[in-house]
Amino acid sequence: MVLTQVRKGVVEYCVLACLRSAPAYGLELVERLGTNSSLLTSEGTLYPLLSRLRQQAWVTTTQVPSAAGPPRRYYEITDEGQVALETFTATWSRFTTDVRTTLES
Amino acid sequence: MTATPAFPPLVDAYLADLDRALASADPRERAETVAAVREHAAESLARHGTDNESARRVLDELGPVETIAAEVTPAPAPAAPAGTIEARDVVLAVLTVVLWPLAPVALVWTIVRLRSGVGNRVLQWFTIALSGIITFGGIALLVMHAVNLLG
Numbered sequence: 001m002v003l004t005q006v007r008k009g010v011v012e013y014c015v016l017a018c019l020r021s022a023p024a025y026g027l028e029l030v031e032r033l034g035t036n037s038s039l040l041t042s043e044g045t046l047y048p049l050l051s052r053l054r055q056q057a058w059v060t061t062t063q064v065p066s067a068a069g070p071p072r073r074y075y076e077i078t079d080e081g082q083v084a085l086e087t088f089t090a091t092w093s094r095f096t097t098d099v100r101t102t103l104e105s
Numbered sequence: 106m107t108a109t110p111a112f113p114p115l116v117d118a119y120l121a122d123l124d125r126a127l128a129s130a131d132p133r134e135r136a137e138t139v140a141a142v143r144e145h146a147a148e149s150l151a152r153h154g155t156d157n158e159s160a161r162r163v164l165d166e167l168g169p170v171e172t173i174a175a176e177v178t179p180a181p182a183p184a185a186p187a188g189t190i191e192a193r194d195v196v197l198a199v200l201t202v203v204l205w206p207l208a209p210v211a212l213v214w215t216i217v218r219l220r221s222g223v224g225n226r227v228l229q230w231f232t233i234a235l236s237g238i239i240t241f242g243g244i245a246l247l248v249m250h251a252v253n254l255l256g
């Protein structure tokens with residue numbers, strides 16, 4: 001319950017952060033986020049989130065043929081997505097510092 | 106490029122369940138999510154094999170369809186219908202225009218009908234606007250006339 005609440009509004013920025021270095025397809029993104037990480041409830045929950053990021057124009061998608069299997073949908077961060085990520089990173093840094101200070105006081 | 110392989114029945118059933126579970130989701134998000142999960146399953150099966158055991162593992166990792174459905178944005182509620190045009194709404198609108206001294210009566214009556222949810226809302230809002238202008242315009246003219254008389 002606590003984890004579900006904490007995830008809200010955070011995971012989307014973690015996904016954007018994973019796309020900073022290079023575009024990625026779904027399964028690759030799951031691996032970048034960490035297959036056993038607590039960021040996703042399950043791997044399938046990544047896809048509604050990616051759809052919303054695309055609708056917000058924070059990522060774009062491109063279908064790329066794959067030599068090893070079916071075509072892959074690559075997700076790429078946009079300039080708007082970069083700006084949103086930078087804003088979040090600055091806010092998150094201050095927020096976590098304040099939370100830690102409060103919890104350890 | 107390799108064509109999308111045929112899925113094991115287990116995966117096909119999962120994708121059909123997912124599509125049903127997303128029935129109340131935003132249509133674009135629903136279509137994109139199902140397509141992306143299908144591609145994820147195809148990619149995973151291409152890596153691990155298409156036997157039942159691999160299929161179960163892929164589906165376990167994707168998680169229950171209900172968990173995915175819990176993450177989607179609900180579809181926007183459809184706009185409330187304007188309602189059918191009833192004779193009373195037309196009479197009230199005509200009354201406001203033709204018998205303008207009765208505009209206050211038409212105004213109150215139309216508000217009552219609008220609040221009770223009967224009749225055509227567009228026509229009712231038109232009548233309210235028209236009778237409101239006539240009523241309050243008339244009051245304003247009366248006040249101005251009274252001020253002139255007193256002055």
